[in-house]
Amino acid sequence: MVNVIGLGYIGLPTALMMASHGVEVVGTDYNAALVDTLNAGRPTFKEDGLEELFQTAVDAGIKFSHEYQVADTYIISVPTPYDKFSKKVDPCYVVSAAESVLKVCPKGATVVIESTISPGTIDRSIRPLVAAAGFTTGRDIHLVHAPERIIPGNMVYELLHNNRTLGADEREYGEKVKALYASFCQGEIVVTDIKTAEMTKVVENTFRAVNIAFANELAKICRHENMDVYEIIRICNMHPRVNILQPGPGVGGHCISVDPWFLVGDYPSLAKVIDESMKTNDSMPDFVLNRIYEIMREKGMTDITRVGLYGLTYKENVDDFRESPTLQLLESQERHLAPGLKSYDPFIKRDLVKNQYHDLDGFLDAVDLVVIMVKHDEIKRQMGKLHGKVVLDCQNICPMPGVYHI
Numbered sequence: 318m319v320n321v322i323g324l325g326y327i328g329l330p331t332a333l334m335m336a337s338h339g340v341e342v343v344g345t346d347y348n349a350a351l352v353d354t355l356n357a358g359r360p361t362f363k364e365d366g367l368e369e370l371f372q373t374a375v376d377a378g379i380k381f382s383h384e385y386q387v388a389d390t391y392i393i394s395v396p397t398p399y400d401k402f403s404k405k406v407d408p409c410y411v412v413s414a415a416e417s418v419l420k421v422c423p424k425g426a427t428v429v430i431e432s433t434i435s436p437g438t439i440d441r442s443i444r445p446l447v448a449a450a451g452f453t454t455g456r457d458i459h460l461v462h463a464p465e466r467i468i469p470g471n472m473v474y475e476l477l478h479n480n481r482t483l484g485a486d487e488r489e490y491g492e493k494v495k496a497l498y499a500s501f502c503q504g505e506i507v508v509t510d511i512k513t514a515e516m517t518k519v520v521e522n523t524f525r526a527v528n529i530a531f532a533n534e535l536a537k538i539c540r541h542e543n544m545d546v547y548e549i550i551r552i553c554n555m556h557p558r559v560n561i562l563q564p565g566p567g568v569g570g571h572c573i574s575v576d577p578w579f580l581v582g583d584y585p586s587l588a589k590v591i592d593e594s595m596k597t598n599d600s601m602p603d604f605v606l607n608r609i610y611e612i613m614r615e616k617g618m619t620d621i622t623r624v625g626l627y628g629l630t631y632k633e634n635v636d637d638f639r640e641s642p643t644l645q646l647l648e649s650q651e652r653h654l655a656p657g658l659k660s661y662d663p664f665i666k667r668d669l670v671k672n673q674y675h676d677l678d679g680f681l682d683a684v685d686l687v688v689i690m691v692k693h694d695e696i697k698r699q700m701g702k703l704h705g706k707v708v709l710d711c712q713n714i715c716p717m718p719g720v721y722h723i
């Protein structure tokens with residue numbers, strides 16, 4: 318039996334996927350309300366295909382509990398916050414989940430850590446716990462790291478199709494866990510050592526962060542020269558070995574805006590390019606705020622409360638707003654003690670910020686300058702409603718003439 322610990326964005330789909338493919342699974346989360354919702358037959362967030370997957374897993378007998386189970390395999394997929402000041406990963410949730418597992422697990426159990434951790438975390442924070450619990454790794458407890466790679470917005474598909482990495486102390490247990498993931502994963506599963514697996518995960522997200530930063534830096538250079546960054550990127554990308562990403566209003570989510578800081582935090586004198594890239598990405602919400610003031614001056618607008626931010630989530634068509642550029646921008650505006658910008662997001666039903674609207678028409682009636690922060694399908698479909706507005710399009714999706722860009 319597999320006990321999946323932590324039923325969030327990664328743990329829940331993973332547990333459902335295994336249960337749907339014939340594995341006996343109990344999902345555990347310390348949040349009783351979340352477990353109650355799951356036991357009432359409802360997934361706790363939205364993703365393409367998640368409801369169907371949930372139903373299949375329930376029919377196959379998945380159970381949800383707030384208690385740790387006696388199992389042969391544990392998959393720990395709890396969040397790993399990071400300390401904004403030291404830029405270091407804070408493994409407290411992984412540590413406390415592992416401690417709880419070690420209290421109930423039988424000898425011979427395999428403990429798989431899926432949570433994203435900085436390279437060396439298992440050596441530093443997990444192995445000592447195993448020893449303190451009176452177990453010996455490699456004999457009583459078998460440690461494996463299985464970093465996830467799925468992208469919010471396409472999680473179910475990517476869970477089935479992405480290649481994966483597993484890091485294990487012992488080849489035999491790496492292969493055992495590989496067989497477990499191969500119950501549903503159609504991609505290639507590479508088995509390596511634990512520290513290499515930890516490093517690959519962080520490096521993958523760092524690669525993307527650095528490449529987004531490059532696009533954002535180009536946007537700033539092109540703004541200075543009054544040139545069209547999108548046209549420049551489009552032409553450059555016709556070169557067979559050039560593939561530049563898109564600039565945007567900032568980088569959000571709990572992965573690309575966070576994981577690279579682990580390397581900066583651990584190797585401050587070595588990770589120079591990464592450090593500068595992260596600072597560039599983090600500077601984008603303020604860059605957008607400055608653009609708003611520039612455009613207002615140009616248009617003779619004086620009332621900032623007639624400016625509205627479209628999109629509060631960290632990217633399109635998801636309801637996840639962790640580290641969202643729009644929230645960063647609003648925070649920055651508050652620090653400058655400026656009066657409130659308006660905002661609206663079709664995916665955020667509850668009141669998250671001040672001056673937030675819950676319907677597109679009401680929002681548009683209340684503003685003269687619309688800032689497209691997130692390219693939700695909704696706004697692409699309803700672009701006609703922006704006629705007559707001043708538009709700052711941070712996502713390059715609005716085909717109307719006279720639109721401003723970052």
Ligand code: SAJ
Pocket residue numbers: 433465466467468469521522525529562563564565566567568569570571572573574631632633
């Ligand atoms: N973004 C840009 N320009 C781009 C692409 C993205 O500004 O050209 C912005 C997005 O708007 C968003 C942020 O970057 O704010 C991150 O979005 P994303 O779609 O690039 O990635 P995430 O954070 O949703 O998911 C990433 C993925 N990692 C990689 O692609 C290397 C995913 O595969 C990982 O599983 C996930 O992080 C994770 O959990 O680590």
